[in-house]
Amino acid sequence: MADSNEQSGTPAWQLALAWAFVGIPLTLGVIQTLINSMKLFQ
Amino acid sequence: MSLFSFFDRERTIAKPGFSRWMVPPAALCVHLCIGQAYAFSVFNLPMTKLLGITKSAPNDWTLAELGWIFSLGIFFLGVSSAVFGRWVEEGGPRRAMFTAALCWAGGFFISAFGVSIHNLWIIYLGYGVIGGCGLGIGYISPVSTLIKWFPDRPGMATGMAIMGFGGGAFIASPLSVWLMSIFRTSTHVGVAPTFICMGAIYFFFMIVGSIIVRVPAPGWKPAGYTPPAQATKLITTNDVFVYDALKTPQFWLIWWVLCLNVTAGIGVLGQASAMSQEMFPGKVTVVAAAGFVGLMSLFNMGGRFCWASVSDYIGRKNTYFVFMVLGFVLYCTVPYMGATGSVVGFVLCFLVIISMYGGGFSTVPAYLKDMFGTRYVGAIHGLLLTAWSMAGIFGPVLVNYIRQYNVAHGVPKAQAYNVTMYIMAGLLVIGFICNLLVKAVDRRYHMQPDRDSALGTAGLASGKPARA
Numbered sequence: 332m333a334d335s336n337e338q339s340g341t342p343a344w345q346l347a348l349a350w351a352f353v354g355i356p357l358t359l360g361v362i363q364t365l366i367n368s369m370k371l372f373q
Numbered sequence: 374m375s376l377f378s379f380f381d382r383e384r385t386i387a388k389p390g391f392s393r394w395m396v397p398p399a400a401l402c403v404h405l406c407i408g409q410a411y412a413f414s415v416f417n418l419p420m421t422k423l424l425g426i427t428k429s430a431p432n433d434w435t436l437a438e439l440g441w442i443f444s445l446g447i448f449f450l451g452v453s454s455a456v457f458g459r460w461v462e463e464g465g466p467r468r469a470m471f472t473a474a475l476c477w478a479g480g481f482f483i484s485a486f487g488v489s490i491h492n493l494w495i496i497y498l499g500y501g502v503i504g505g506c507g508l509g510i511g512y513i514s515p516v517s518t519l520i521k522w523f524p525d526r527p528g529m530a531t532g533m534a535i536m537g538f539g540g541g542a543f544i545a546s547p548l549s550v551w552l553m554s555i556f557r558t559s560t561h562v563g564v565a566p567t568f569i570c571m572g573a574i575y576f577f578f579m580i581v582g583s584i585i586v587r588v589p590a591p592g593w594k595p596a597g598y599t600p601p602a603q604a605t606k607l608i609t610t611n612d613v614f615v616y617d618a619l620k621t622p623q624f625w626l627i628w629w630v631l632c633l634n635v636t637a638g639i640g641v642l643g644q645a646s647a648m649s650q651e652m653f654p655g656k657v658t659v660v661a662a663a664g665f666v667g668l669m670s671l672f673n674m675g676g677r678f679c680w681a682s683v684s685d686y687i688g689r690k691n692t693y694f695v696f697m698v699l700g701f702v703l704y705c706t707v708p709y710m711g712a713t714g715s716v717v718g719f720v721l722c723f724l725v726i727i728s729m730y731g732g733g734f735s736t737v738p739a740y741l742k743d744m745f746g747t748r749y750v751g752a753i754h755g756l757l758l759t760a761w762s763m764a765g766i767f768g769p770v771l772v773n774y775i776r777q778y779n780v781a782h783g784v785p786k787a788q789a790y791n792v793t794m795y796i797m798a799g800l801l802v803i804g805f806i807c808n809l810l811v812k813a814v815d816r817r818y819h820m821q822p823d824r825d826s827a828l829g830t831a832g833l834a835s836g837k838p839a840r841a
Contacts, residue, residue: 340390349398349585353405353537360543361674364667371664371720 380583382465387587393522393595395585400515400534402582403470406575407477407511408541410450411670413443413500415549419562423491426562434493442500444765449505451762454513458755459615461510462748466518466586473511474579480504481572488565509755511579512538516738517751521589524747525598528689528739532681535735539674545571607690607811611819612746618753623744623814626807631737632760633804634696637704637797638730640768641723644776645669651786652711652719665720672724673731680732681739689740690811696729697805704798708791734761744814771796 378384417439424430461469483499515534523530552570556563594600601610618624641648646662657665684692703722710718737757742750772793779789 340388341392341395346392346394349395352581353398353401356544357401357405357537357540360540360547361671363547364543364671368664368667368671371661371668373661373664 380465380468380471382463382468382588385465385467385586385588386590387593389590391587393589396515396519396522396587397530397533399466399470399582399586400519401537402578402585403473403511403514404534404537405541405544406578407473407508408538409545409571409575410443410446410508411539411542412545412549413446415546416564416567419553419564420488422562423488423564426560432491438493442496445497445501446505446508447765448762449502450508450512451759453506453509454755454758455509456755457506457510458513458752459749461513461755462517462615462750462752465588466514467583469510469514470579470583470586473507473514474576474583476503476507477511477579478507478572478576480507481568481575485565485568485572488568509758512758513751513755515582515586516754517747517749518586518588520738520742520747520750523595524600525595526682526685527742528681528684528736529678531738532678532735535681535738536674536677536731538734539670539677539731542670543674548574607688607813608743609746609814609819611816612748613744613753613814613818614820615749615752615756617818617820618745618749619756621744621814621818623811624753624757626811627737627740627744628757628760629807630693630804630811631733631757632764633800633807634693634700634733635730635761635764636768636771637700637800637804638727638733638768639764640772640793640797642669642673642727642730643769644772645723648772648790649716649719652790653714653716654787656714656716665723668720669723669727672728676728676731677735680729681735684736684739689736689743690808692732692736693740693808694805696733697801697808700726700729700801701798701805704794704801707794708788711787711791744811746820748820 417436420439421429421433421436424433457469480499480501480503483503484496487493487495487499516531519530519534520527549567549571552567553563556566601608613621646659646666649657649662649665650659680692680696687695703726707719707722710722738750738754741753741757745753772790775793775796776789779792780786
């Protein structure tokens, strides 16, 4: 996944922070939608 | 150094060692925000009670009047992406993302003012026109940047961003409902402060995206990646100028492929709830239908990432062949599922169909890159999005009017959608033929170095691997 020269430039914590910044709200939204979708099977 | 130079393309060129995996989150910062457009309907009902509070007053707006807000937004998405595409491409992603943030957040603030003084025209201007321009500029802003960072997997890269547009509604919908519940009082329904809050949140998110986005340095390529020495049959190593692309049959063939694929999907997406209840009376309740719509949204989002990623392995043209052939089979199967009362079969058919609807959006930037090169792919993509605007009108019209015609002529409601399904299948046959006709772009449309200078683009940091 990572390029050979990437690790020296961008710290892992920055990558994790950037992905968490968009990933957490998206995951919460997906979970909420999934819970609502389960009504189809009730 | 002025503040404005911060937004220059040159200031966004990545230093050695910058991880390209920082760019998809930057793109998602924008797409997750503008994806709110899909969830705008949560405001419709509260906005019909702005004066009456508990129920609509005579001077309150109607749903039909409010429906124009979303329609205007989508219309200006297509217009602005087509008009500003070249500016976005040449000015770089940071300037475009910042502009999109100003327009998008500004649209919310202006709309909040429109709600507070109860003037619908201000909301049309705010969310519809200005916010719509934010939608268009924001939608195309990260596309070419992602393709340049991921020349080895352009489908996956753009699929990630465009997946965000599909996923934005998942965040916006509960957030809007929650904010309105906080701001609601006995004297107002809380829409205006919710707009202000959402505008501020989206502005912050999009600005973060514009700060972390980078373009690759000229000649950069991923470690271990060797650009193809020669163009393959359907993947060019040359570039086509944005307005020259309009002169090629390939652009218009892909325009029709996208338009027909989206028309087939968007019609059923809007009518899924009513369709499932009418085709299976007594079996699918209102609550179950709402769950079905939610599940379709998830497949719409997932399809954007999965199909675009698959296209990196099987090729763009083959991916669209799958959409057209599989879509044809599934649309023809739906009436049979209705006749046999198979709810599971019906749901499965539509989940796959809607995943391909999303996949059509996310695979097309890489298809354009294959045909027209990377330099102006964002701008060409912007022009192509007019196909979306067109499909947005025709898809729902086809489904609604054919159903209405059938019901008026005595066809039982459970069978009223059968003709529509066959028409959708027919549209996909036309799409199949258009896709079949796509060949490599004639070399007379390729950009030449002397022509680049004449167009004033010689200094543009394209960041594409050196040509063989």
